[in-house]
Amino acid sequence: MIDENRRNTIKIFLGATAALGAGMLATPLVGSLVAERAGYIQPQRTGAIPIEVCKSPDNCPEEYAVPLEELKNGPVFKLLKVNTMAIPAVFGIVRATDGKEYPVAYVSICTHFGCPLNVSGGKYLTGFHCPCHGSSFIVCNNPDGCPDKKAAFLEMYVSSGPAVRSLRAVKVEVKNGKVYPLVAYV
Numbered sequence: 001m002i003d004e005n006r007r008n009t010i011k012i013f014l015g016a017t018a019a020l021g022a023g024m025l026a027t028p029l030v031g032s033l034v035a036e037r038a039g040y041i042q043p044q045r046t047g048a049i050p051i052e053v054c055k056s057p058d059n060c061p062e063e064y065a066v067p068l069e070e071l072k073n074g075p076v077f078k079l080l081k082v083n084t085m086a087i088p089a090v091f092g093i094v095r096a097t098d099g100k101e102y103p104v105a106y107v108s109i110c111t112h113f114g115c116p117l118n119v120s121g122g123k124y125l126t127g128f129h130c131p132c133h134g135s136s137f138i139v140c141n142n143p144d145g146c147p148d149k150k151a152a153f154l155e156m157y158v159s160s161g162p163a164v165r166s167l168r169a170v171k172v173e174v175k176n177g178k179v180y181p182l183v184a185y186v
């Protein structure tokens, strides 16, 4: 059972986050990249609840598919609808310290009080900033983890508060040049 407050938070900020996504789609093309595979993001240390969005790429609505070619332009916003829930998600490419590139997605809602987040970075997804109370989130792009922050690889952890919990993630899979959302952690 999904916590009712959490469900309401997602609904409340739906509209503003959709506007954010429209802006991100206008990100200019800045170069080319080769995404090697989807990043596996561990369920965050936040008590997150897994919500199945698609059983597999073959069972996923085409409107949720994000072509890798599109991600070359920068992060892409999608609104994922599951039953009565609407989950705002940002897809992007994280460039790791070893040079490899990973398609990823995160739920773009602040873990402090649920404001819609702005994306930081350009071609690569590097972090998010919250316009409400100033929290910032940064991705751990070291495959060995980020020990100083005790963050896992690809975890979008808090770099400055007042938020204290990492962003929720969306597990993705790449098939035939497209990135599909499988499980959202909310």
Ligand code: FES
Pocket: 110, 111, 112, 113, 114, 115, 130, 131, 132, 133, 134, 135, 161, 162, 163
């Ligand atoms: S809601 Fe994001 S910092 Fe408060």
